[in-house]
Amino acid sequence: MPLFKARIEIWLKEGLVDAEGQTVKEALNDLGYPIMAARVGKVYQLIIEAVDKKAAEKTIDELCRRLLANPVKDRYYFEVSRY
C-alpha cells in the first residue's frame, strides 16, 4: 500500500489562555527580548499507509480528533502528501 506523509499542527483554541506561551513570553521579556505575545503548539509528522490520499486524510482527521488533539481545547490542521 502507498505511504503518505501527514503534517499535523495542534494549537490551543484562540480564546484560551496559553500558559506555556505566557511563560515563554515572560522568560524572553526578562532577558530583554521585546516579545509582545507567544503561543506554543505541537507539530507531528506521521508516515501512514493508506490506499489513497483521501483515505489517508480520513484516517489522519480521525486520529487527530480522537487522540492527538483535545476537542474541548485544541484546534488542529493537517496536510497530507505522497511520501
Added chain:
Amino acid sequence: MPLFKARIEIWLKEGLVDAEGQTVKEALNDLGYPIMAARVGKVYQLIIEAVDKKAAEKTIDELCRRLLANPVKDRYYFEVSRY
C-alpha cells in the same frame, strides 16, 4: 516600532531517536492505525517588536539558538512576516 510575527519550528535532529514520536507511533499502532513513523516537534508563534524585518529575523535567530532550541540536539526553522 513595527510588530512582526515569527513562526518557529523546533525538531529533534534527524539522527536522534525521537522518544516521544516513538511512543505516539506505538500508541497509534496499538489502536490499529497503520503508522510507520512519527516525529514530534514544537511550534512557536511570537509577536516581536523590531525596527524592520531584518532586525526581527536577527533577534529571532538569536533567541532560537540561545533559548528555544538546544543546539546539540535540535534543529529549527523560522519565518518572519509583518504582523
